[in-house]
Structure formats: structure tokens, C-alpha cells
Amino acid sequence: MSRRELTCVICPIGCNISIIIDGNRPTQIIRIQGNACKKGAEWAHQEVENPLRIITSSISVIGGDFLLASVKTTKPIPLIKVKQVMKEIHERKLIAPVSMGEVVISNPANCDTEIVVTRSIQINPVRSVNEK
Amino acid sequence: MLNRDIVIIGGGPAGLAAAIAAKETGCSNVLLIERDHILGGILNQCIHDGFGLETFNESLTGPEYAARFINNFNDLGIEVMIGTIVLSLNADKILEVSTAGKYIRIKTKTVILTMGCRERTRGAISIPGSRPSGVYTAGMAQNLMNLENICIGNNVCILGSGDIGLIMARRMTLEGAHVQAVFEILPYCSGLSRNVQQCLNDYSIPLFLNSTVTEIIGNGRLEGINVAQVDTNGFPILETKRFISCDTLLLSVGLIPENELTREAGIELDPLTGGAVVNDFYMTSITGIFACGNVLHVHDLVDWVSEEGSEAGKNAASFLINGDIGSKENHIPIMHGKGIKYTIPQRVSLKKDFTLSLRIRTPGRDRTLIIQDKENVVMKKKVHHLHPAEMIKIYIPKSSISNSSSLKVTLE
Numbered sequence: 118m119s120r121r122e123l124t125c126v127i128c129p130i131g132c133n134i135s136i137i138i139d140g141n142r143p144t145q146i147i148r149i150q151g152n153a154c155k156k157g158a159e160w161a162h163q164e165v166e167n168p169l170r171i172i173t174s175s176i177s178v179i180g181g182d183f184l185l186a187s188v189k190t191t192k193p194i195p196l197i198k199v200k201q202v203m204k205e206i207h208e209r210k211l212i213a214p215v216s217m218g219e220v221v222i223s224n225p226a227n228c229d230t231e232i233v234v235t236r237s238i239q240i241n242p243v244r245s246v247n248e249k
Numbered sequence: 250m251l252n253r254d255i256v257i258i259g260g261g262p263a264g265l266a267a268a269i270a271a272k273e274t275g276c277s278n279v280l281l282i283e284r285d286h287i288l289g290g291i292l293n294q295c296i297h298d299g300f301g302l303e304t305f306n307e308s309l310t311g312p313e314y315a316a317r318f319i320n321n322f323n324d325l326g327i328e329v330m331i332g333t334i335v336l337s338l339n340a341d342k343i344l345e346v347s348t349a350g351k352y353i354r355i356k357t358k359t360v361i362l363t364m365g366c367r368e369r370t371r372g373a374i375s376i377p378g379s380r381p382s383g384v385y386t387a388g389m390a391q392n393l394m395n396l397e398n399i400c401i402g403n404n405v406c407i408l409g410s411g412d413i414g415l416i417m418a419r420r421m422t423l424e425g426a427h428v429q430a431v432f433e434i435l436p437y438c439s440g441l442s443r444n445v446q447q448c449l450n451d452y453s454i455p456l457f458l459n460s461t462v463t464e465i466i467g468n469g470r471l472e473g474i475n476v477a478q479v480d481t482n483g484f485p486i487l488e489t490k491r492f493i494s495c496d497t498l499l500l501s502v503g504l505i506p507e508n509e510l511t512r513e514a515g516i517e518l519d520p521l522t523g524g525a526v527v528n529d530f531y532m533t534s535i536t537g538i539f540a541c542g543n544v545l546h547v548h549d550l551v552d553w554v555s556e557e558g559s560e561a562g563k564n565a566a567s568f569l570i571n572g573d574i575g576s577k578e579n580h581i582p583i584m585h586g587k588g589i590k591y592t593i594p595q596r597v598s599l600k601k602d603f604t605l606s607l608r609i610r611t612p613g614r615d616r617t618l619i620i621q622d623k624e625n626v627v628m629k630k631k632v633h634h635l636h637p638a639e640m641i642k643i644y645i646p647k648s649s650i651s652n653s654s655s656l657k658v659t660l661e
Contacts, residue, residue: 126443131634153633170447173310174296174423175395183396185313187296196451217316234297236312245410 118147123164125157125237134161169193173235174206176221180245181238188221192230201226213240254278255264255565256344256357258510259415262551263542264363265318269362271561272325273381276569280355281328281347284334289315289390290324290365292551296394297416299443303552314551321486334402338510359565362511362525362533363542363558366504366547368413374502376408378474381467387413387501394420402497406474407431412549412638414442414501419448428454429495432476434483436613439638441549458503461491471496504547510652514538521591522546528580529594529603530568531561539565546593546606549640553606586659588616590637591611599653602646607638609660612636616660618643637659 125132134152139145152158165181173192175185205225215238255271257264268281295311302308333348344355345609368386385400393399402532403426407414410433418428436459438445449456463485464475473494477485493572506524515533517526524545525533541561542554580596590608613635620628627649
């Protein structure tokens with residue numbers, strides 16, 4: 118048996134939750150303690166089995182009025198996939214214009230999510246010529 | 250000289266919300282002045298998510314949150330001057346402004362101050378040592394990385410556990426830098442607990458409490474820092490001093506409301522918040538000048554900044570339409586009892602219901618906030634989780650206050 122201590126991030130109360138895990142089978146949860154609500158227990162369960170995160174980053178843009186387009190995943194992805202997803206984000210380049218909500222990568226690292234742009238970028242005529 | 254009814258200084262979340270509310274309340278002659286070349290303020294560089302949970306019930310990134318207000322602002326056709334800086338403001342509400350190489354003067358009936366805040370620097374906390382490159386405030390680093398596409402360093406330490414520092418620890422890790430540790434002089438983290446989990450724990454970045462940087466070392470570029478634990482008075486314990494090699498140090502050591510214009514105009518300031526003293530209409534000590542957002546007091550959530558901006562904008566417009574709101578002579582002060590760091594507003598007219606925003610001094614659990622007038626307890630509120638990083642808001646109906654010569658807030 119092993120024990121994991123987490124601070125719940127569902128609401129500002131920030132319960133200190135303990136999770137007792139069967140050491141032989143890594144994801145077998147025996148007991149969850151310290152949570153004030155059901156949501157906390159569900160979150161703790163997810164945290165231990167397969168923590169999920171929204172990832173935000175940016176992608177460089179050629180010829181735009183900004184140098185970078187900020188991006189995010191539309192759905193949270195497994196924490197263990199973050200490195201692979203970041204690699205795909207780093208390899209991508211965009212050409213202005215791009216608009217907020219535009220999908221720029223579908224299913225990165227085979228995750229059930231899309232990478233979308235979170236800032237609209239117009240063409241900057243000078244940069245557009247120089248950078249191409 | 251230009252003439253306007255409302256001039257709003259600063260186009261961040263507070264200024265945008267104030268402009269929108271003023272226009273919607275019925276004031277057509279509104280001008281917003283912004284020194285950057287784009288609207289949105291610091292939200293533009295905050296590309297992480299978590300904004301708008303209170304207002305829109307969804308987790309937006311900074312640019313997305315800003316875009317909602319900017320679109321609304323543009324749809325209303327509100328006048329804006331970008332790339333424009335206010336050089337001075339006086340008590341007669343005359344502004345001297347520099348815009349696109351021109352100097353202009355603007356006479357206005359009301360002003361809403363929404364200049365936001367700036368970061369405390371190395372100088373503000375007096376870290377000894379040499380002056381190499383590679384020492385940045387966390388927000389500056391965020392600006393360079395997220396807007397200017399500049400790589401600021403590879404081997405990073407962070408002093409201060411404010412939210413921007415925690416966010417940058419994750420951001421730099423994801424962009425390929427090695428973030429060694431975060432050091433915090435206080436015995437608790439000053440950022441939100443969800444950021445400790447998602448920005449530090451997820452990437453195994455250690456947070457050392459009761460610790461600080463005692464020396465910055467480097468010739469040209471930063472070569473490393475000395476860190477030490479501190480005693481209960483916050484003084485470094487020299488025996489614990491150790492050297493850490495790094496090329497970049499980020500400082501996330503607090504924010505200061507940017508009140509140079511406020512001070513010059515002769516507006517009364519509150520040393521506890523670093524911002525103006527306001528009444529329940531967010532009006533400062535000069536009639537017709539309002540303040541809201543981070544220039545008034547530093548917030549933890551942008552949602553509350555927008556809400557405050559909206560309230561101030563509405564009040565400024567009704568002031569123009571209906572004349573004076575709450576003469577200052579009849580205001581009652583709000584006194585601070587045990588455990589309270591500050592309150593906004595600092596005094597109230599009792600002409601309307603109001604929301605009291607406050608911060609407490611130290612973290613705690615299961616305490617009671619008590620608000621009392623001269624004789625009676627007006628309100629008791631149980632709070633399960635208290636942290637200086639998290640602002641508390643309490644709605645107070647004016648009908649609940651009977652004896653109105655003063656109000657006192659205490660944490661029991």
C-alpha cells in the first residue's frame with residue numbers, strides 16, 4: 118500500500134486529499150480521504166489514474182502583425198502526453214492571417230483533442246514580404 | 250483643447266469594462282486612452298488558460314478573454330486613442346497627453362483611473378550582488394517569450410511564488426528550459442494552490458519555502474545565485490547558504506499599483522493597498538475621479554477586475570447624468586480589526602448596497618468574518634479556506650446597517 122497527498126484544485130477550499138493505493142497494482146485505489154465533496158473524489162481518482170491537463174503554448178507566424186499565435190488544446194490531454202504534444206506544436210509554422218478558433222493541429226500525439234489558435238493575427242504587409 | 254465627458258486611462262480589462270458600462274449606461278462622449286499599440290493590457294501576454302471562470306463559466310486564455318471585451322467595445326463604437334500616454338492629470342480634470350508625436354490637452358468632466366500595476370523589481374527587494382544580464386521580473390520574461398518570441402535563458406531559478414512566477418515555471422519548462430526551483434521567503438506559497446499543482450508538481454519543480462536569494466553572481470551574464478533559508482523574522486541563516494549555478498533568475502515578488510498620475514493629481518492614497526482611497530461608488534477623494542482594477546488594489550482574478558471596472562463605469566455615467574453621488578462629508582469609514590489587511594472601499598456613503606473586497610493577513614481555516622457597526626453585528630460569515638492570495642468579497646445590503654457612524658471588519 119502506498120499513499121499520495123494532493124491539494125484539490127476544483128474550488129478555492131483546496132482540500133488536502135489522501136489517496137491510498139494498492140502498491141501491487143499501480144492504479145488500484147483503495148480509499149480517498151479528506152475531500153469535502155463528490156467532485157473532489159472524482160478529481161482525485163482521475164489525478165491518480167490518468168491526470169489530464171489543458172496545454173497552452175504558441176506557434177510562430179510568418180508575415181503577421183504578431184510574431185506568435187498563442188494556442189491551446191480544446192480538450193484536456195493526459196499529462197504523460199504533454200511532451201509529445203509540445204514537440205508537434207514546436208514543429209508547426211503558420212502563415213498570416215490566422216483567426217481565433219482556427220484548428221492548426223488535429224489529434225496531436227493521437228490525443229482526442231485539437232490545437233486551436235487563441236489570438237487572431239492579421240497580415241503585416243512589410244513582414245509578409247520580408248519573411249517569405 | 251478637446252472636451253470629453255469621461256476619459257478612461259488604460260485599456261486593460263478594467264478600462265475596457267468601464268468604457269463599455271459607461272457607454273451602456275447612457276454616456277456617449279467616452280474616450281479611452283491606451284499607451285500600447287493594442288488594447289487588452291497584460292491579458293495579451295497571459296496565454297495560459299483559467300480566465301473567465303466566474304464571468305463566462307469557462308476557462309479562457311488571456312487573449313480570448315480580452316477579445317470578448319474588445320469586440321464589445323468596438324461594436325459600441327467607443328472612441329479610443331492607442332499609442333498614447335497621459336503625461337499629467339490635475340484636480341480640475343485637465344489631462345496633458347502625448348500621441349503620435351503630438352501634444353494635446355483634454356478637459357473632461359470625469360476620469361476613470363485604470364492604469365493597472367507594475368512588478369516589484371530587484372531594486373525593490375534589495376538583493377545584493379553584481380548586476381549581470383539574465384535577471385528578469387516574471388512578467389517581463391512572459392512578455393518577451395509570449396509576444397516578442399525571444400528565448401530568455403536555459404537554466405532557470407525563480408524567486409517568489411506569485412502566480413506569474415509559477416505560470417512561467419511551467420511555460421519555460423514546456424519551451425525546453427530547465428527550471429531548477431522556486432524559492433519563497435514566506436512560510437507559505439503566495440500563488441493559488443491550483444497553480445502549485447499544475448505548474449510545479451506536474452513537472453517536479455521543487456518549491457522551497459522560508460528561503461531567499463542572498464546574492465546574485467555573474468560578470469556579464471548571470472552565473473549563479475546564493476540561496477539561504479530564513480529564520481522566523483525573515484533574516485537569512487548564513488550556515489544554510491548554498492550556491493546554485495543558473496543563467497536566468499525570474500523575480501515574482503509582488504505587484505505595485507501604478508499611481509504616479511493619481512499622486513500628482515493630489516488624490517488621497519491608501520498605504521495599505523498602494524491605490525486610491527475610494528467610496529462605495531469607486532470615487533476617489535476628488536469628486537468625479539474614479540479608480541478601479543489593479544490600479545486600485547492588486548487582484549488575483551481578472552473576473553473581479555472586469556466586475557469592478559463595470560461598476561465604476563456605470564457609476565461615472567450616472568454621476569454625469571444624475572449629478573453628485575454621496576457627498577463626502579457623510580461617509581463612514583471602514584475600520585480594520587484583527588487579521589484584516591485592507592478593505593475596498595475604505596469608506597461608504599450607505600446610500601446603496603455595496604460589495605466589500607478584502608484581504609486577510611495570514612492563511613487559515615474555518616474562521617468567521619464579523620462586520621459590526623457601533624452597536625450591532627451587521628453580518629457574520631463563515632469562511633472555510635482563507636489565504637492572503639485569495640480576495641474575499643462580501644455583499645452588504647444597506648438595510649442591514651442601523652447605527653451608521655462607523656463599520657468594523659474583524660476575523661475571529
